[in-house]
Amino acid sequence: MIGVSDASLRFGAMRVFAGLSIDVPRGRTTAILGPNGRGKTTLLRSILGFQPLDEGRRHAPAIVGYVPQHGASQAKLSGLDVVTMGRAARLGLFGQPGPDDTKAAHAALVQVGACSLSDLRYDRMSGGQRQMILIARALATGSDALVLDEPTSALDLGNQARTLALVSTLNRARDRAILFTTHDPNHALAVADDVVLMMPGGAVVQGPVAQMITPDLMAELYGVPMHWVRPDGPQGRIAMLPEFTGKDALCA
Template sequence: MNALEARGVRVTLGGATILDGVDLTVAAGEWVAVIGPNGAGKSTMLRAVGGLLPAAGAISIFGTSTGRLSRRQRARLVATVAQSPVVPAGMAVLDYVLLGRTPYVPPLGRESTADLAAAREVLTRLDLHRFARRELATLSGGERQRVFLARALAQGAPLLLLDEPTTALDIGHQQEVLDLVDGLRRDRGLTVLATMHDLSIAGEYADRMVLLAGGRVAASGTPREVLTEELLATHYGARVRVIEGDHGPLVVPVRSTASGA
């Protein structure tokens, strides 16, 4: 079964068409990276899939049309990690992660013992248990990114949407977060749909890639099929060299002219 099927997705914001007939399929257990130049519609696509934006077209999650899912039902199937999540001032790490259990809490009710256990299990899995009572704002960038991921994982949703999950992280923390996601994907059978800015990192982790340009799908396929010098020159206006790596193609920028001594 496919985790996600989107057909003819169209999103218009403020009179401007951001997505114009996008088709996207993600198989259960697959990691698909959405790439493209700035303004291509990558984040908009994730927000449409996650139900955060109204969209025309057809979107189904694990075989059920999103139009037939309540907000609570959708939250049990899809968890999202935004680029810059809003964190209430003074909130402790455990309390923030417990927000991921909201789809299971009855109206006017409180988190159950099972909800608390689920949150603590995720904190332990992500090596965050020692920060449970710390204010989220006091953590490092890499630690905060793991907390954002922990909240999404606490939802128990099988489809994980990551919007630029390594933004503002140094290379060590980038690898830490992405290795963690990849390990959890394999251990838990998660499906991952992620927008990614760094093309080499995207090629290392993704099973498939979708290149968006101008709100449309310009290319899709394996990283080796999408990360070509020709496609990147056409849609990014970039001069690059694509080198074969151990797990996928590596994209290296090439200077247009050599400076004199």
């Protein structure tokens, strides 16, 4: 399980959240949605222990698999080297990776389908390739908690689809708690069980994805009218889009 209990945090006069409790148990995936600047990353940092809380407490495993928004691209390391860095917390300050750590890194690369990136230099990878490496690094930790900060924010549509498919596969395994932030309600629809909405006025509401991803709540969250669409016809999968995308052409 990972989350916070009765947590409050302020930056000066700005309240980021107050009395907030979030529990993501093993086997569940939770998405955090909110407009720019609302504090999604700050909430993740609080859950990870990077940002001290003013009140309340965090609960998390000693080791958490974390995928930041942007991975530094200047590192002159191979993909395997970067993934192996996920074992660092298990090695101690002066420990060196051994055969078991290399084996865990290889297994993580296999899990994300990125074995071809093993020998490629990280600073020469595309954004999508780096994202697969960072997810593999998080998995190599062996933690049963995975935290991803806007994992598709810098990716093209194809790499967004691949990243979401990977998170969906990890979710179906039901063997870890997964928490991620996103701007897109369709990402929550695709992979999440539960949703946390950080509303513009300071409130935080949460519940099952079917109750949280609605046109009314999304319009309140983002300040634009939203509607359901079925791009593939009456029997197709539904999606949530702003009305400026063409309601008449794609309406459910």
